[in-house]
Amino acid sequence: MSFSVGQVARLAGVTVRTLHHYDEIGLLSPGERTRAGYRRYTEADLVRLQQVLLYRELGFPLEEIAVILDEPRADEMTHLRRQHELLTRRAERLREVIAAVERALEARLMSVALTPEERFEVFGDFRPEDHEAEVERRWGGDGRYTESRRRVAAYTRADWLEIKAEAGAISEELAAAFEAGLAPDGERVMDVAERHRGHISRWFYDCSHEVHRGLGELYVSDPRFTAVFDALAAGLAAYFRLAVDANAARHGVPRQEADPGGGQAGRV
Amino acid sequence: MSFSVGQVARLAGVTVRTLHHYDEIGLLSPGERTRAGYRRYTEADLVRLQQVLLYRELGFPLEEIAVILDEPRADEMTHLRRQHELLTRRAERLREVIAAVERALEARLMSVALTPEERFEVFGDFRPEDHEAEVERRWGGDGRYTESRRRVAAYTRADWLEIKAEAGAISEELAAAFEAGLAPDGERVMDVAERHRGHISRWFYDCSHEVHRGLGELYVSDPRFTAVFDALAAGLAAYFRLAVDANAARHGVPRQEADPGGGQAGRV
DNA sequence: GTTGAGCCTCACGTCACGTGAGGGTGCAGG
């Protein structure tokens, strides 16, 4: 059983040209050729191609991939294990980037200024990311981006007014409960927290209870956020955090240690 | 407060040349220049740079990024929301790739042949990944790769013998328990399951209880894996799955719906 | 026996920078 370039290309989601290129540079030459000169890829070639694509996805230059794959003392298992570890790190890094975007969003929402350092925290450091252009370039072509764009469309001014109003209403309700001396884990107060979570999810991004809890932490740990809350009532930020906490617990989300991102004070 | 190219480059984790390039193509021109012609980046420039880097990380070509960022009706919030959604999708996709690697590892371990379709399942389809080269190229340079390589080093033949022996011992213990008629959620049988999990974690990859449960599913849903177990004793695969399940529950990992990846029968 | 999909080999184009070359700028130390 062997495969033509076209078949392999479709299978692996790459172009024929890419396979030609890999053949040219000796990274992946088909096991056989027909008398007419047609490339014929064997099953072993497919295994190698899978390895190539995984390492490529991890950002390795093709030349280095060739070296790695030709090490005689490393078999498929070894590569898979290595790839698993590297991919796992990338996943972690991606989660950090997402968290950074969430923080940036929150900062904008609360009109809090980020320091330059905070802004690039996630980039400046290690960043095991970057290559992935080829297929992503299709975002524009296959409508994936446009789809996302429709769903996350630019809000109208009316939308913004509504968002502001909704956020304001929630804050005031919270402040009222606080000043009325209601316990933060009381049902009504937890309901307010839940409405806040819904507010974020509806207008901004899918906000799980975990993420919501992270927001609560942020509000007390970063003085710039705390200030926004405490402008309404002194101690409101801490109160809010307790309410979010209780609300998450009520919905069966256990308390757990997450990223201990320190809240260093920055200039406002 | 303004910044020189070098400062910005260090902050954002890019090279000076990159900033020059962005200036050349008009993607990000510094707000000011000194009389000597030195670039001076303002705070607003940093905000834009952050956007550029996030979109770049998502694989957008620079030209398109310029278009997106110059849409007048889209502000920073809108971009952050968009980026959040796209990043979230990428994270999902990455998890799928990781899962695919885990399945491939398992297939090798059990000497099960994958069909070409399975091998490229995760590539052929959509793949919102690919660009990330620049920094990853440093893997070779800064020892990140070499470090990983040491930790996930190629096993010696002796290691492989040990792995095989360990796996064999576990299988046989399981088969013995099965034939002795022990309940799969009995303590001794769960201990065997836990030892299996430890075996995977030690030699291959960090195997959480969730992942372990996924393996259990795989063993009963894919006839090729089932066959390997049932060669020892008819029904052993199902028995193993129950044991893994019970073991996970014992460790406080609740049963939950994960990826419903179907186990389509393929030629062996 | 011709048609159309698929394959081949050049060979130049492109994108996002890397990598010097050759030279100005600006501030600390002698």
Place this chain on the structure above:
DNA sequence: CCTGCACCCTCACGTGACGTGAGGCTCAAC
């Protein structure tokens, strides 16, 4: 004052991983 030295500038060519035709062969199907 001038001398380093780190930093900045503008060309301008190089590179990696392919894209994109051009021009022509192959082969199963009608």
